[in-house]
Amino acid sequence: MKYLIIVCRYLLAFLFIFSGFVKGVDPLGFAYKLTDYFKAFNADFFEPLAVGLSFLLCAAELLIGLLLLFGIRLRLAAWGVFLFMMFFTPLTFILAIFNPVHDCGCFGDAIKLSNWQTFYKNIIFFAAALLLFVKRASLPTYPSILKELILFVILVLIAFLPPFIGYTRLPMFDFRPYSIGVNIPNAMAVPEGAPNDVYKTTLYYKKNGIVKEFNENNIPWQDSTWKFVDSKPELIKKGFTPSIESFGLMTVSGKDITDSILSYPSYYFLAVAYRLDKTNLKATNKLNELYSKATANGYGFACVTASTQGEIDNFVAKTGAIYPFLNADEVLLKTVIRANPGLILLNKGTIIGQWHYNHLPDASYISGNLNAKQISLMMESSNKRLTLMLLSFLGLSLALIYIIKQKN
Incomplete structure (x- = not known):
């Protein structure tokens, strides 16, 4: 039993460290996932707390893993890991049954698991957490209370470091499909001969007040007394899915200009502000300078947002923004870059640069060979x-x- 407890302890330690870290380097991504959960369970009133909860959950998960690894406050860590698994195991079971959110987000964008895969994984780790919790009295204690307290504080600071860096800068490790070096048209392409999704369709027909199920092979087409009621498609086998499923840019008037942007003959700067009413206003002057320098060099520049024409007009009047605006889907823009605003640099559809609003380049950057830079x-x-x-x-x-x- 002693060795089993040790195995469970270190197994949970590495799981929580990995899970907390890969989410912590991208706290905004996890905050967006929490927002999806709130909407799925009709708890939209929690949305303003999403970023704060993202920080706390990522840091707590990483801290629990570090405590288990280093043997600091092990009984507290046993409580933490048990409460985590006690909450998320039944939650993932509900997600697996009803599928309101297709990806649980437990490993951020690093590893994608289906809801059923996540639930089966949680069953195993819940058993380990339960054993550790039941046997917590037998876990070793640190010999010096003062030294343990100091080490505990240090680990708390370490646990909050990844989400802090990920929020004030772009993710240190970028697992998104829009990382630097990605060619967007190529990432959207489906190879010739790639398998398609395979569906099974159940058809519902009604006769004499009785509804029966049929498939595509036994439709009662010769009996006109059967009346069609409904159909239900079910995914049997997932086909090929490109890393970027859709990428669309439009003028504010609704004209699709995606291809012209991705095939632009020179460099193209896209300032990304998914919502102008939530964007960092201090970045506007810097973006104005970059726009002026970019256009003077013959480069493209536009700000892409999900905000409406009226909201754009209000933003321009308030900030003095001089650059043009485009529209795109809000979810897409949140995925493209984890900053509001952020700046990406395209070269014929390939992402060659990304900047957080805290670290926008100076206008002097826009000169010479930007690829080499x-x-x-x-x-x-x-x-x-x-x-x-x-x-x-x-x-x-x-x-x-x-x-x-x-x-x-």
Whole structure:
């Protein structure tokens, strides 16, 4: 039993660390998923709390995993992991039955699971959490209360770090289909011969007050006394799905100009503000400068939003924005970039740059070979990310070694 408890502890530790981290690096993405849940369960009044709840849930999940890994406040961690699994296991069962939200979002955009897959996964981990909770009295305690408290505070700060960075910057690790380097037309393409979705259709006919089910092979077409009532398609086998299923840009008047933007002969800057009434107004002056410099160099520039013409007019009057506006679906814009506003740079349909409103480039950036500049910036960013990962791994390893020595 002792070794089984140890296995459950570390299994849950790695699950919660991974799950909390991949959601934490993209807290806005998880907030949007929480909004989907609120709408599905007719609890829209919780929507203003989505971002705050995203921070708390991601940090709590990561903290529980770190506590289990390092052996700090293990009994508190056992309570935390049990309450998490106690809540989400029946929730995923409800989702699996009624399917109001197709993807649970438990691993962010990193790993997509169906609701039934998520439920089966949760059953296994709920059993591990239940065992750990029942046997929590046998879990080891840290020898020094003061040192344990200090380590606990440090782990709390570490747990809030990924969502803080992910909210004030773009995600450190980008699992979205619109990451840098993606060619949007290619990502939307369906290869020749790719399998299609396979559906089974159940037909309902009524005769003498009795409704019966039929399939496509036994329709009572020769008996006119049967009256069609309804049909119900059921997905039997999922076919090929492109990483980007749809991408549409329109003028405010409703004209589709997607192809002209994606095939633009030069660079094209798209400022993305899914809702102008919720966008960061301080970024407007910087975007005005970028627009002026971009157009002077012959580059395209527009702000794409889901806001209406009236809302756009109010925004222009309020902020003095001088750039043109396009329309697109709000969900699409939230997926394209995790900032409001954010800025993406396209080169013939390929995403070569992305910026959060906190880190927009200066107008002087728009000169010379932007492709070469972006390659250089990507290499620099990759090196920084690798250094951060190595330092984090080294720091956690040293902390784990220290804790083990203290316990011995």
